[in-house]
Amino acid sequence: MADKLKITLVKSTIGAVPKNRKTVEALGLRKVNKTVEMPDNAAIRGMIQRVRHLVKVEEI
Template identity: 50%
Template structure:
C-alpha cells in the first residue's frame, strides 16, 4: 500500500493564475478548507510544490 497525503486548501484561489487554479482542480480542491486524500506520487508532489503557498499537507 502506498502512502497517502492529506491536502487542505487554506487560501483561496481568487487572483491566482489559471494554471494554479487548474492544478487545484486537478487535485480536487474547489473551496477553502476542503480536504482531500490523494496517493503520494511524483505527479501530486509536483502539483503541491507549485501551489504550496495555498495548501497544507499532512502525511
C-alpha cells in the same frame, strides 16, 4: 515517503494565476478548508509544489 497525503486548501484561488487554479482543481479542491486524500507519488508532489502557497499538506 508516506502512503497517502492529506491536502487542504487554505487560501482562495481568486487572485491566483490561471495555471495554479487549474492545478488546485485537478487536485480535487473546490472550496477553502476542504480536504482530499491523494496517493503519495511524484505527480501529486509536483502539483503540490506548484501551489504550495495555497495548500497545507500532511502525510498519513
